Structures are given as C-alpha cells and as structure tokens.
Amino acid sequence: MPAIQPYEEKELLQRIAAGDEQAFAVIFDHYYPLLYTYINRITRVHAETESILQDVFLKIWQGREALEFVDRFSNYLWVMARHHALNAIRNLSRRQAILSTLPTDAITTGDDEQRIWQLSLIDEAIRQLPEHCRKVWTMNRIDKMKQAEIAREMGISLPTVKKYMQQAVSLITQHVKNQSSLGLAIMIILTLFSKEK
Known part of the structure; x- marks a missing residue:
C-alpha cells in the first residue's frame, strides 16, 4: 500500500477538520489494515480488534477539528490505537477474572x-x-x-x-x-x- 505523502496527508487532515467525509474515508482506508494487524497482535481477538478500531476512528472523527494542528498523524494514530489496545487488554483480563468466578x-x-x-x-x-x-x-x-x-x-x-x-x-x-x-x-x-x- 503506497504511503500518503506528508503534504497530501496535511491537506486531508485539514479537509477532515472541516467535515469532509471523503477525506476521512481516504485516511480510514489507508490506515485501517495497518492498524488492524498491529492491534490484533495485541488483543488476539477479532471482535475486540474491530471494536478498538471503531472506537479509534470514531474518536478521530468526533475530534476532527483538532486534526489541522496534528503534525505527524501516523504517530498520533498509533499512540491512540496502542492506548485503546492496552485498555482492551486490561478489560479482557478483568473479564477473564469475572469469567473464572462463574x-x-x-x-x-x-x-x-x-x-x-x-x-x-x-x-x-x-x-x-x-x-x-x-x-x-x-x-x-x-x-x-x-x-x-x-x-x-x-x-x-x-x-x-x-x-x-x-x-x-x-x-x-x-x-x-x-x-x-x-x-x-x-x-x-x-x-x-x-x-x-
């Protein structure tokens, strides 16, 4: 998958910040497969991975106005995804503990x-x-x-x-x-x- 050039990505982020859904779709289509592989290695559960990715991209869309101030979107996205994945692991551990009580x-x-x-x-x-x-x-x-x-x-x-x-x-x-x-x-x-x- 070809990388999005920094100058193109900056323009896409500005368009997303303005509410452009097509620009958001480009970012989504580009990063989703990469993030899926990364997060699924952490969670090892397809449904949990999908849920995390939905949360990550939903938060990006909901906070889109701030995107025009993000210099390195890929770093921003990976940190956010990692944070969500680690939270998911903690929740899975808690669920396993709950399951063991049943x-x-x-x-x-x-x-x-x-x-x-x-x-x-x-x-x-x-x-x-x-x-x-x-x-x-x-x-x-x-x-x-x-x-x-x-x-x-x-x-x-x-x-x-x-x-x-x-x-x-x-x-x-x-x-x-x-x-x-x-x-x-x-x-x-x-x-x-x-x-x-």
Missing part, C-alpha cells in the same frame, strides 16, 4: 463473539457501579476476599460491606436486565450471584 456452564452458549459481548455487558455494569460498591464487589468476586476481610481492609463495618454488595448486585442485575434478553439476564444473574462469599 460456574463452568454459566456463559458457554454461542460463539466467541457472543461470549465476549456477554462478558462486556457484565464488565460495563461493573464499571458503572458507584466507586465503593465496585471496590467491594471486585475485592469479593475477583480478589476472592471474604466480606469480613474486606471490612478490615477498607476500615468499614461488616454490615456496610454487605450493604455495598447488595447494592452492587442490584445495580448489575438491573443493567443486565436492561441490556439483554430475559433468558441471558436470568442465567447471568443466577450464576453470578448464587453464592455469597
């Missing part, structure tokens, strides 16, 4: 992309929890700490830990119900919260 038959239906969506749904719900609930839930379900240990570690009472766990369960349950089919919601909720630790 019984083996909890999330086994569907293909890899379906399972990733299911885990993404849970991860999204956890990220939206209030900080104290998220911390307690993570310490209990991911770090495998008992509620009494969490109370000591955080310097709060055991009833407060229990209250935060109940609040986390309620909020995650509501999010899953709102975002998925009833069958999937029931399956996730039953398996995720069936055993109190």
Whole structure:
C-alpha cells in the first residue's frame, strides 16, 4: 500500500477538520489494515480488534477539528490505537477474572463473539457501579476476599460491606436486565450471584 505523502496527508487532515467525509474515508482506508494487524497482535481477538478500531476512528472523527494542528498523524494514530489496545487488554483480563468466578456452564452458549459481548455487558455494569460498591464487589468476586476481610481492609463495618454488595448486585442485575434478553439476564444473574462469599 503506497504511503500518503506528508503534504497530501496535511491537506486531508485539514479537509477532515472541516467535515469532509471523503477525506476521512481516504485516511480510514489507508490506515485501517495497518492498524488492524498491529492491534490484533495485541488483543488476539477479532471482535475486540474491530471494536478498538471503531472506537479509534470514531474518536478521530468526533475530534476532527483538532486534526489541522496534528503534525505527524501516523504517530498520533498509533499512540491512540496502542492506548485503546492496552485498555482492551486490561478489560479482557478483568473479564477473564469475572469469567473464572462463574460456574463452568454459566456463559458457554454461542460463539466467541457472543461470549465476549456477554462478558462486556457484565464488565460495563461493573464499571458503572458507584466507586465503593465496585471496590467491594471486585475485592469479593475477583480478589476472592471474604466480606469480613474486606471490612478490615477498607476500615468499614461488616454490615456496610454487605450493604455495598447488595447494592452492587442490584445495580448489575438491573443493567443486565436492561441490556439483554430475559433468558441471558436470568442465567447471568443466577450464576453470578448464587453464592455469597
């Protein structure tokens, strides 16, 4: 694939900054295959790679006014893509930790992309929890700490830990119900919260 010459790229970026979708398509078509290969080496998951690339190019389009001030677009793009890929790896690690808390038959239906969506749904719900609930839930379900240990570690009472766990369960349950089919919601909720630790 021939490289875009710096002077051509600068003109394309100015056109994109002005809202030119055709100029954006040229940049997209040029960099997408290169970034796909790079990011897929990091994530090793096709669906995650596609999602990262969509996020990267969406952010570029949404912040297009700033592009006319970017001197080295390829560097700018690679740094942004790398940042998104590393965030994705952290999220995948968290999802794997969540998955390990579930019984083996909890999330086994569907293909890899379906399972990733299911885990993404849970991860999204956890990220939206209030900080104290998220911390307690993570310490209990991911770090495998008992509620009494969490109370000591955080310097709060055991009833407060229990209250935060109940609040986390309620909020995650509501999010899953709102975002998925009833069958999937029931399956996730039953398996995720069936055993109190």
